[in-house]
Amino acid sequence: MSKPIFILFTLALLLGIISGDTIVSVVSTFRHGARSPIDKSSWDLGVWPQGYGELTPEGYRQHYLNGKEMAYRYIEQAQLISPKFSVSEIYIRSTDLNRTVMSVQSQLYGMFSNGPQLAQTAFNQKAVPPLLNVQNQQQAITALGEHALPNGYQPVPVHVVSASYDNMLVGSSIAACPRMAEILQAQQQTDIYKQKVAAYTQGLQKQISQVFGITVSYEVAGYMADTLTTDKFHKFDWPPGVTDEMYYQMYGNQNYTNSYFYTPEASSLAGSQFFQAILDQFDGTISGTSTRKFGFYSAHDTTLIAFLNFLGVFDGNNPIYASTLIFELHNNNNAYAVHISYNGASILLDGCVDPCPYATFKEMMQEKIIANVTEACQLQNDEAELSYNYNPYLDINALS
Structure with a gap:
C-alpha cells in the first residue's frame, strides 16, 4: 500500500471510529448555585432578602448557564435528548432543600427555554380554570398566545426524599446514617x-x-x-x-x-445508592429496557466530596458553587465506555483508561457499592457512648 493511500485509509478509519462514537446516556450531579449563608452570624455584613441558606439570583444564573451548556452538548451536538422536555427521557432528583430544588429548576430552564404550546388554538379560551371573575383573564390569555406558560417556561418534576432518609444525596449526615x-x-x-x-x-x-x-x-x-x-x-x-x-x-x-470523615467505608455509605443508580440507568440503556437518557441529581458540596472520594479522585478542595460531576456512557460500535468529567476536566480512574470500558467501570463500582446501605448505616455498637467534636x-x- 502506497503512503498516500495508507494515510487516506488511516484517516477514513479514524473518521469511522469518531463517527461511530455516540453518547447514549448521561448522569449529572452538582452542587447548588450561590446562596446566602446557612446561618445568621452577628458579624456577617451581607444583606440576604430571602433569608439564610437560600439560592440567590447569582445562583439561579449559574445553573441557568449550566443548562445552556447542557443543551449545547446533549441536545444540539450529541442529539441525545429531545429539544422538548420529555419525562420519559429525564429523571430529576434533589435534596429536600429550596436551594437545590431551585438550582435544578434553573438548570432545566436553561436546557428547555422553549416550553410547550397548546395543542390547538381553540384551547386559548378552553384551557382556563373553573374560578369565577379571574382578574385580567382575557388579557393574560392574549399575552400568552399559543404558549402554555409565559416566556416559554417548562415545568419539570423534581423528586425529593426527606433528608433523614436520603442515603443517596445526603448520606454523610448522621441523621440519615448514624x-x-x-x-x-x-x-x-x-x-x-x-x-x-x-x-x-x-x-x-x-x-x-x-x-x-x-x-x-x-x-x-x-x-x-x-x-x-x-x-x-x-x-x-x-x-x-x-x-x-x-x-x-x-x-x-x-x-x-x-x-x-470520608474514610473508604464512609465514602461507600454515602455513595453506594448514587453509583448503583448510575449502573441501573446505564444497564437500562444498554439492554434497551429503559427510555431514560439523562439523570440530574442536585445536591451539596459534601455530596460531591463523597462521590469523588468513592471514585478515589478527590483533591482535597471544597467544590465551589455549581460544581458539576458528569458521567457519560458512550457507544462506539457496540463497545460501551464511560467518560467522567468534573467542572469540565476529564477524570481518569486509577486502573482504567479514558473512556473507561463499561464492564471495567461497573466492576470497579460494584467492588465499593454496599447492597443494603440502610442496614450498614446502623450503629455497630449502639451501647457505646459516642463522644466527638461537633x-x-x-x-x-x-x-x-
Missing part, C-alpha cells in the same frame, strides 16, 4: 486530626477570637469560612480585621473539616 458518628469519632482520634487541632489552638483560634470576639472550635472555624466565602462571592465586605491570609487559613480548615458538615440542618 454509623457516620462512629466513623467521625474514630477519625477525631487520629494523629493528623489531633495535630491540626493543636496547631489551630495555638494560632488561628487566637486570631479569630481577637477579630470576631468569640472562641470557636476547629470545625466551627471552617464553617465560619463558608459565610466569608458567601460574602466574598456576593461582593459584601468582611468584618474589620479579616485579612486574605486569615480567610485562606479558615478556608483550609473548611477543606479538611468537610472531608476528613462537625456541622454531618448535620442535616447545616448542609452547605
Whole structure:
C-alpha cells in the first residue's frame, strides 16, 4: 500500500471510529448555585432578602448557564435528548432543600427555554380554570398566545426524599446514617486530626477570637469560612480585621473539616445508592429496557466530596458553587465506555483508561457499592457512648 493511500485509509478509519462514537446516556450531579449563608452570624455584613441558606439570583444564573451548556452538548451536538422536555427521557432528583430544588429548576430552564404550546388554538379560551371573575383573564390569555406558560417556561418534576432518609444525596449526615458518628469519632482520634487541632489552638483560634470576639472550635472555624466565602462571592465586605491570609487559613480548615470523615467505608455509605443508580440507568440503556437518557441529581458540596472520594479522585478542595460531576456512557460500535468529567476536566480512574470500558467501570463500582446501605448505616455498637467534636458538615440542618 502506497503512503498516500495508507494515510487516506488511516484517516477514513479514524473518521469511522469518531463517527461511530455516540453518547447514549448521561448522569449529572452538582452542587447548588450561590446562596446566602446557612446561618445568621452577628458579624456577617451581607444583606440576604430571602433569608439564610437560600439560592440567590447569582445562583439561579449559574445553573441557568449550566443548562445552556447542557443543551449545547446533549441536545444540539450529541442529539441525545429531545429539544422538548420529555419525562420519559429525564429523571430529576434533589435534596429536600429550596436551594437545590431551585438550582435544578434553573438548570432545566436553561436546557428547555422553549416550553410547550397548546395543542390547538381553540384551547386559548378552553384551557382556563373553573374560578369565577379571574382578574385580567382575557388579557393574560392574549399575552400568552399559543404558549402554555409565559416566556416559554417548562415545568419539570423534581423528586425529593426527606433528608433523614436520603442515603443517596445526603448520606454523610448522621441523621440519615448514624454509623457516620462512629466513623467521625474514630477519625477525631487520629494523629493528623489531633495535630491540626493543636496547631489551630495555638494560632488561628487566637486570631479569630481577637477579630470576631468569640472562641470557636476547629470545625466551627471552617464553617465560619463558608459565610466569608458567601460574602466574598456576593461582593459584601468582611468584618474589620479579616485579612486574605486569615480567610485562606479558615478556608483550609473548611477543606479538611468537610472531608476528613470520608474514610473508604464512609465514602461507600454515602455513595453506594448514587453509583448503583448510575449502573441501573446505564444497564437500562444498554439492554434497551429503559427510555431514560439523562439523570440530574442536585445536591451539596459534601455530596460531591463523597462521590469523588468513592471514585478515589478527590483533591482535597471544597467544590465551589455549581460544581458539576458528569458521567457519560458512550457507544462506539457496540463497545460501551464511560467518560467522567468534573467542572469540565476529564477524570481518569486509577486502573482504567479514558473512556473507561463499561464492564471495567461497573466492576470497579460494584467492588465499593454496599447492597443494603440502610442496614450498614446502623450503629455497630449502639451501647457505646459516642463522644466527638461537633462537625456541622454531618448535620442535616447545616448542609452547605
